[in-house]
Amino acid sequence: MTSSKDAETSRDDDWSTSRFGVDIATTRPGTPGGVFMRQFWVAVYRSQDIAKGEAKPLRIMSEDFTIYRGDGGDVRIVDARCPHRFALMHLGWVEGDDIRCVYHGWKFDRAGQCVEQPAEEEGFARKVKIRSVPAREYVGLVFAYFGDGEPPAFPPWPVRESEGIFDVWNVEHLPCNYLQSYENSMDEVHVAFTHAPGGSHAPLAVDLPIVSAEETEWGLLRLGTRKNGLARVSLHYAPNVTRVIVPPRAGMDGVGGWREIYFNFTPVDDENHLWFIAGHIEVTGAAADEYRAKQADYDRKVAEAPPAGAVARDLIAGKGRYADVRHPDLAVIQDIATQAGQGRIVKREGERLGRSDIALIAWRRILGRELRAIAGGAPRKVWSVAPGDIVPTLGF
Ligand code: FES
Numbered sequence: 175m176t177s178s179k180d181a182e183t184s185r186d187d188d189w190s191t192s193r194f195g196v197d198i199a200t201t202r203p204g205t206p207g208g209v210f211m212r213q214f215w216v217a218v219y220r221s222q223d224i225a226k227g228e229a230k231p232l233r234i235m236s237e238d239f240t241i242y243r244g245d246g247g248d249v250r251i252v253d254a255r256c257p258h259r260f261a262l263m264h265l266g267w268v269e270g271d272d273i274r275c276v277y278h279g280w281k282f283d284r285a286g287q288c289v290e291q292p293a294e295e296e297g298f299a300r301k302v303k304i305r306s307v308p309a310r311e312y313v314g315l316v317f318a319y320f321g322d323g324e325p326p327a328f329p330p331w332p333v334r335e336s337e338g339i340f341d342v343w344n345v346e347h348l349p350c351n352y353l354q355s356y357e358n359s360m361d362e363v364h365v366a367f368t369h370a371p372g373g374s375h376a377p378l379a380v381d382l383p384i385v386s387a388e389e390t391e392w393g394l395l396r397l398g399t400r401k402n403g404l405a406r407v408s409l410h411y412a413p414n415v416t417r418v419i420v421p422p423r424a425g426m427d428g429v430g431g432w433r434e435i436y437f438n439f440t441p442v443d444d445e446n447h448l449w450f451i452a453g454h455i456e457v458t459g460a461a462a463d464e465y466r467a468k469q470a471d472y473d474r475k476v477a478e479a480p481p482a483g484a485v486a487r488d489l490i491a492g493k494g495r496y497a498d499v500r501h502p503d504l505a506v507i508q509d510i511a512t513q514a515g516q517g518r519i520v521k522r523e524g525e526r527l528g529r530s531d532i533a534l535i536a537w538r539r540i541l542g543r544e545l546r547a548i549a550g551g552a553p554r555k556v557w558s559v560a561p562g563d564i565v566p567t568l569g570f
């Protein structure tokens with residue numbers, strides 16, 4: 175285990191991009207970071223947002239796709255554009271498990287094979303194929319695998335087997351690089367300051383944790399140890415998922431209490447990313463009904479309030495006072511303002527890191543090592559799915 179104390183001796187180290195000799199923030203195709211991220215299943219959509227027969231545009235890791243749900247119920251992900259003359263595929267028709275282009279009617283099957291070209295000679299269609307990406311669903315989210323060859327094991331991470339409700343939060347769009355959010359999720363000290371207004375995380379702010387982190391075969395295991403000796407344990411699944419216990423959302427305390435979330439940070443491109451959050455609340459029976467009622471009330475309040483992302487953008491632009499904002503999604507606004515406010519791609523060259531940054535330093539070391547291996551054609555780590563019995567704890 176790397177401890178905070180070790181970090182004191184390396185406080186003046188430069189943990190910047192230049193130190194690694196490789197860009198640790200990019201996920202563009204063909205870059206080491208892009209190859210790294212494409213080894214894993216990545217959350218790309220909420221299941222509830224794509225109905226049977228619907229097709230939508232999808233941009234992930236600087237590449238454009240079409241996502242659609244076939245009439246059989248399965249989600250498909252294919253190229254954004256038709257290979258004939260590049261019309262957008264999501265404008266077209268879903269027919270069974272296939273999709274037909276709106277421009278001249280070319281039809282592609284679930285594997286991306288062109289199967290119909292109404293105005294062309296027979297035999298041409300079988301020579302035309304569009305890219306099709308493996309897609310699967312889990313805990314209310316759509317996952318896709320963008321790498322070469324066979325995808326890794328699915329599901330990519332375990333969930334608690336206890337009964338309860340899985341709820342998927344609103345998708346948030348952040349105008350900054352995904353790694354800023356992933357790093358923030360490793361930074362437990364921010365909680366006492368960033369989330370002080372509104373008091374959502376007050377039990378975590380009575381003292382500051384001593385942070386430690388350990389690389390595992392599935393990612394990073396992080397501890398925040400308090401003065402009373404208790405540790406909050408959080409899990410970071412490679413390459414972009416944090417499993418952590420968080421406070422109830424506004425007005426939802428009293429049922430289910432603090433709950434576990436699986437927080438996915440998905441790159442749209444290098445300067446934008448999405449949050450896909452699946453929460454697990456261990457309530458059943460009457461408590462589950464009460465939870466659902468409170469959830470509906472909360473959803474209504476959120477729908478009536480200005481969008482969290484817009485409030486955060488105003489704060490970044492200097493409109494309004496951070497400490498005065500009150501909103502049903504206040505903690506989300508606070509995190510977006512802080513992380514997107516660092517810049518589209520934070521300039522890591524100039525940072526002054528300290529001992530409390532030990533966990534994100536550990537992750538940068540891992541990323542740097544893996545990306546250099548990819549760049550140099552050296553052997554890379556073989557990642558595993560985490561065992562289900564390593565779980566986060568609250569620590570108070
Ligand atoms: S552009 Fe799609 S069929 Fe012509």
Ligand SMILES: [Fe+2]
Pocket residue numbers: 364365368369509
């Ligand atoms: Fe936060």
